[in-house]
Amino acid sequence: MILDDNLGSQGDSLYAQLMQAHEGLSTAQSHALNARLVLMMMNEIGNADIITALLKEARNISSD
Amino acid sequence: MAYDYAPFPYVAPPGLTTSEPRHPVAIVGAGPIGLAMAIDLAQHGIKSVVLDDNNVVSIGSRAICWAKRTLEIFDRLGIGSRVLDKGVTWKVGRLFHGADEVYSFDLLPEAGHKYPAFINLQQYYVEQYLVERSQELSDWIDLRFLNKVTDHRDHGDHVALTIETPDGPYTLEADYYVAAEGAGSPTRKRMDLPFEGQTFEEHFLIVDVELPHSPFETEDPERWFWFAPPFHQGQSALLHKQPDNIYRIDLQLGAETDPKTEATEEKVIPRIKAIIGDMDFRLDWMSVYKFRCAKLDQFVHNRVLFVGDSAHVVSPFGARGGNGGIQDVDNLGWKLAAVLNGAPTSLLDTYQQERSFGSAENILNSSRATNFMTPKSDIETLFRNETLALAAKHPFARKLINSGRLSQPCTLAGMDLQSGDHPLVGQALIDLPLGNGWLVEQAQGQFTLLTLDSQSWPDTVASLALPHTPVCGARYGTTGAFLIRPDGHICAYFETPDTAAITAALTRATGGHA
Numbered sequence: 001m002i003l004d005d006n007l008g009s010q011g012d013s014l015y016a017q018l019m020q021a022h023e024g025l026s027t028a029q030s031h032a033l034n035a036r037l038v039l040m041m042m043n044e045i046g047n048a049d050i051i052t053a054l055l056k057e058a059r060n061i062s063s064d
Numbered sequence: 065m066a067y068d069y070a071p072f073p074y075v076a077p078p079g080l081t082t083s084e085p086r087h088p089v090a091i092v093g094a095g096p097i098g099l100a101m102a103i104d105l106a107q108h109g110i111k112s113v114v115l116d117d118n119n120v121v122s123i124g125s126r127a128i129c130w131a132k133r134t135l136e137i138f139d140r141l142g143i144g145s146r147v148l149d150k151g152v153t154w155k156v157g158r159l160f161h162g163a164d165e166v167y168s169f170d171l172l173p174e175a176g177h178k179y180p181a182f183i184n185l186q187q188y189y190v191e192q193y194l195v196e197r198s199q200e201l202s203d204w205i206d207l208r209f210l211n212k213v214t215d216h217r218d219h220g221d222h223v224a225l226t227i228e229t230p231d232g233p234y235t236l237e238a239d240y241y242v243a244a245e246g247a248g249s250p251t252r253k254r255m256d257l258p259f260e261g262q263t264f265e266e267h268f269l270i271v272d273v274e275l276p277h278s279p280f281e282t283e284d285p286e287r288w289f290w291f292a293p294p295f296h297q298g299q300s301a302l303l304h305k306q307p308d309n310i311y312r313i314d315l316q317l318g319a320e321t322d323p324k325t326e327a328t329e330e331k332v333i334p335r336i337k338a339i340i341g342d343m344d345f346r347l348d349w350m351s352v353y354k355f356r357c358a359k360l361d362q363f364v365h366n367r368v369l370f371v372g373d374s375a376h377v378v379s380p381f382g383a384r385g386g387n388g389g390i391q392d393v394d395n396l397g398w399k400l401a402a403v404l405n406g407a408p409t410s411l412l413d414t415y416q417q418e419r420s421f422g423s424a425e426n427i428l429n430s431s432r433a434t435n436f437m438t439p440k441s442d443i444e445t446l447f448r449n450e451t452l453a454l455a456a457k458h459p460f461a462r463k464l465i466n467s468g469r470l471s472q473p474c475t476l477a478g479m480d481l482q483s484g485d486h487p488l489v490g491q492a493l494i495d496l497p498l499g500n501g502w503l504v505e506q507a508q509g510q511f512t513l514l515t516l517d518s519q520s521w522p523d524t525v526a527s528l529a530l531p532h533t534p535v536c537g538a539r540y541g542t543t544g545a546f547l548i549r550p551d552g553h554i555c556a557y558f559e560t561p562d563t564a565a566i567t568a569a570l571t572r573a574t575g576g577h578a
């Protein structure tokens with residue numbers, strides 16, 4: 001699991017693309033897009049150990 | 065202590081009573097960009113008349129963050145050390161989400177450079193230093209306050225100006241007309257040029273306060289940035305230090321606020337106390353802004369040239385407004401001087417090519433920062449908040465937090481004046497310690513060949529042998545030579561002293577056909 005920066009100078013532009021992908025969608029549509037995206041990225045990563053670790057870490061961090 | 069806004073004297077211009085000989089260059093606007101333009105031209109031996117409708121420096125500090133590249137250009141213009149000495153160099157940055165610190169970072173300058181990544185200095189000081197430098201160059205610079213340009217006409221081979229003074233109107237002529245009148249550019253409006261882009265809905269309250277002591281834990285200057293600050297629900301806030309114990313506070317107010325009621329002491333004082341605690345302070349300046357990103361398509365219109373805010377405006381996150389304008393000056397100064405000395409006018413088109421690109425890059429960066437700081441939907445807010453949540457623990461997320469990416473010079477690689485594809489070609493020169501000084505002090509202002517080895521390099525152009533130090537090796541390598549333009553950008557690299565190749569690169573870099 002990579003938790004140091006892995007995007008280099010592409011970070012800002014990829015973040016902007018992510019926001020653009022959501023532009024004009026309702027909150028429900030955005031949730032659906034996020035779900036599809038996570039499933040696709042999971043398939044793209046294709047490594048069960050990494051995905052398990054990512055799921056655990058994302059669940060661990062609470063934003064409130 | 066409050067800055068003393070001493071007015072500059074108005075002197076009745078000769079044009080009121082006689083017809084003035086045609087000026088090589090008329091610069092409209094004596095803001096930081098117009099003044100820097102006049103100094104740059106003077107240092108290339110070109111005379112100019114600078115016309116400003118006002119007679120004091122910028123009221124309120126406005127621009128405070130001056131980036132490394134700007135300081136290096138200021139060095140060449142003769143005010144770099146003064147700006148560095150007076151300015152504040154930050155030590156620590158802290159980022160908060162709500163009341164909690166997400167992370168802090170060290171801003172210690174990298175060794176081996178004369179100037180740090182940036183310093184904080186009020187715009188009025190920068191303008192004062194530029195005015196004083198212009199006065200030193202009074203054989204070249206004719207600085208006229210309370211001279212308001214009300215009309216201009218491009219006659220093909222010169223421009224005629226109409227100017228309003230306290231003693232009435234007069235006219236003058238100039239070979240070239242540089243519009244440096246700021247964001248509201250009357251020249252741009254007269255010419256009816258489209259100036260389009262994005263306006264952000266949120267209002268920002270900008271306040272400068274003088275404090276009796278540092279609000280930070282130590283006296284070291286810090287920069288504090290809050291997302292969703294506890295004292296100011298749902299928005300962002302920024303606190304950083306300027307000289308004279310003046311602190312800048314930026315508060316994002318949201319779209320629906322009324323700027324008139326926000327910029328009142330009743331509203332502002334409680335907010336400031338919430339940030340700095342209960343200490344006595346003096347309100348130095350405050351203003352409410354809505355920010356905009358926009359640029360002209362064309363900076364060059366025959367004999368009328370646009371520089372600084374009159375050519376492009378950005379939101380201030382990343383400090384790309386004034387810094388971007390100084391790079392316009394750096395790029396245009398030597399080219400306009402060369403054209404006035406007989407170089408092909410097509411050289412001015414490369415100002416358009418290079419700086420239109422640079423300003424688009426600045427707009428892209430400040431728009432992204434503004435978008436990150438002002439989420440437009442629930443989902444954007446969600447992504448931002450989760451990025452902040454991850455950042456407390458994971459470095460990758462810290463990189464995604466965007467409260468402004470500080471102004472950097474753009475690369476000019478692949479554009480008309482550059483030759484070859486060495487990775488450093490197109491970049492601004494990287495400073496180096498040189499025994500008794502710095503590279504930025506010695507390699508700017510004229511074409512210079514920076515040589516790295518002991519091959520016998522031709523003397524068709526000024527040259528400077530770089531030291532055989534590890535830091536030089538790491539920044540430039542150990543063999544060959546780089547050709548540096550007067551604005552400090554690298555425009556060619558040579559492995560061997562091939563005189564024909566060097567001449568061709570020089571011809572190309574000066575707008576000729578190689």
Ligand SMILES: Cc1cc2nc3c(=O)[nH]c(=O)nc-3n(C[C@H](O)[C@H](O)[C@H](O)COP(=O)(O)OP(=O)(O)OC[C@H]3O[C@@H](n4cnc5c(N)ncnc54)[C@H](O)[C@@H]3O)c2cc1C
Pocket residue numbers: 092093094095096097098115116117118122126127128129130187211212213214244245246247250270353371372373374380383384385386387388389
């Ligand atoms: C709150 C705020 C914070 C900022 N922070 C930063 C920062 O940290 N770093 C940074 O780099 N930039 C920053 N900026 C941007 C920076 O202030 C501008 O980019 C900069 O002032 C542009 O300089 P200029 O010379 O092009 O225009 P201006 O400074 O606007 O100067 C234009 C001059 O032209 C004169 N003029 C206008 N019309 C006429 C006329 N008809 N005839 C004669 N004279 C005329 C005006 O009186 C004025 O003196 C900030 C701006 C704001 C508002």
